[in-house]
Amino acid sequence: MAYRNTPEDENVAYAAYLRGEQLLQPGLLLLLARRPMHGYELIQSLNRLSFHPEECDPATVYRNLRRMEDDDLVRSEWQAGESGPARRVYHLTAEGDRLLNMMAANAQRRRKQLEAFLTLFADTRLDNGGVPSNKPPLREEETKTQ
Amino acid sequence: MAYRNTPEDENVAYAAYLRGEQLLQPGLLLLLARRPMHGYELIQSLNRLSFHPEECDPATVYRNLRRMEDDDLVRSEWQAGESGPARRVYHLTAEGDRLLNMMAANAQRRRKQLEAFLTLFADTRLDNGGVPSNKPPLREEETKTQ
DNA sequence: TCCTCTAGTTGCATCATGCATATATCTTTA
DNA sequence: TAAAGATATATGCATGATGCAACTAGAGGA
Numbered sequence: 001m002a003y004r005n006t007p008e009d010e011n012v013a014y015a016a017y018l019r020g021e022q023l024l025q026p027g028l029l030l031l032l033a034r035r036p037m038h039g040y041e042l043i044q045s046l047n048r049l050s051f052h053p054e055e056c057d058p059a060t061v062y063r064n065l066r067r068m069e070d071d072d073l074v075r076s077e078w079q080a081g082e083s084g085p086a087r088r089v090y091h092l093t094a095e096g097d098r099l100l101n102m103m104a105a106n107a108q109r110r111r112k113q114l115e116a117f118l119t120l121f122a123d124t125r126l127d128n129g130g131v132p133s134n135k136p137p138l139r140e141e142e143t144k145t146q
Numbered sequence: 147m148a149y150r151n152t153p154e155d156e157n158v159a160y161a162a163y164l165r166g167e168q169l170l171q172p173g174l175l176l177l178l179a180r181r182p183m184h185g186y187e188l189i190q191s192l193n194r195l196s197f198h199p200e201e202c203d204p205a206t207v208y209r210n211l212r213r214m215e216d217d218d219l220v221r222s223e224w225q226a227g228e229s230g231p232a233r234r235v236y237h238l239t240a241e242g243d244r245l246l247n248m249m250a251a252n253a254q255r256r257r258k259q260l261e262a263f264l265t266l267f268a269d270t271r272l273d274n275g276g277v278p279s280n281k282p283p284l285r286e287e288e289t290k291t292q
Numbered sequence: 293t294c295c296t297c298t299a300g301t302t303g304c305a306t307c308a309t310g311c312a313t314a315t316a317t318c319t320t321t322a
Numbered sequence: 323t324a325a326a327g328a329t330a331t332a333t334g335c336a337t338g339a340t341g342c343a344a345c346t347a348g349a350g351g352a
Contacts, residue, residue: 016307020308021167021168022167023259023260023263026263027263030263030266030267030270033270034270038330038331039330039331040329040330040331041330043330049262049266050258050259050262051259051260051262051263051266052259057309057310057311058330058331058332059309059310059311059312059331059332059333060308060309060310062330062331062332063308063309063332063333064308066332081317081318081329081330083317083318083319083329084317084318084319084328084329084330085315085316085317085318085329085330085331086316086317086330086331087329087330087331088330088331100267104263104264104267107260107263107264107267108264110260111257111260111261111264112196113169113196113197113198114169114197114253114256114257114260115257116195116196116197117169117172117173117176117197117250117253118250118253118254118257120176120195120197121176121246121250121253124176124179124180162338166339184299184300185299185300186298186299186300189299203340203341203342204299204300204301205300205301205302205340205341205342205343206339206340206341208299208300208301209301209302209339209340210339212301227298227299227348227349229298229348229349229350230297230298230299230348230349230350231298231299231300231346231347231348231349232299232300232348233298233299233300234299234300
């Protein structure tokens, strides 16, 4: 059977958002689920939070926000800042909220995948102090249950 | 302070491998840490294992293996198969083994990031049944501890 | 003979990222 | 007052990885 990655079910909308391994888009939607924020503020928050690896690129954040707005996951209005230049304040749409739920489900799956990897890693290191050995093929406990 | 992603410390070697969010490369190295395998077999194993999201693209796997060989993480020899065409059998190098350790450490960090995200998600959904509300700014419990 | 499974490779389009850079406003400091 | 710096958003470009199609090729079965 040939390899195909395109999902067969018709839940293809936003598939690209669910495919991503990063927590940038989920993080943005999650923050916006708490309260409306503007881009610069979102960047600050993401950098303070522990679910983004390093400091995130502002350009990437802004571009992601615009794309999400194109896809009707968020909407924005310009708002004069109390100080500094005007801000584009984003808020979540119903669609965005639904997608956030799916992203969270995704994150759970992903966490399980990471745990499976780490378990197998620990198992591999257990009886084998770095010396290559001939492990038997994977057993059922390590079998796909996704 | 301007955004920069380039790591300042001199552990830059293989940084690209540690930056990736996917478990493809870690999975390959982990399987090879158990015993030498050829590409097709690795693909089968990855597809049976639970740490890869969907069926993985053979082309991507093969190309990753070649790149890893270029980077001296694995080495390969051709081996006549008992049946079917010849196989390129890969085994892990010392470098690859060291990188695998770093990838595992990375995976731990990412798991924590996912947990932080899921925790904040649960907290956000707790007192707020989907209705947008004005959450206060993030508190110290949600602050970066990476 | 034809088909399928096994096994590996290459080309190509696409997409997202990282980084540099540009812009504009407001505040602070020299 | 002028320069510098923080705030705030946006665009251009190179790079790199992926997804998919297509191709080669051997071995075994119908």
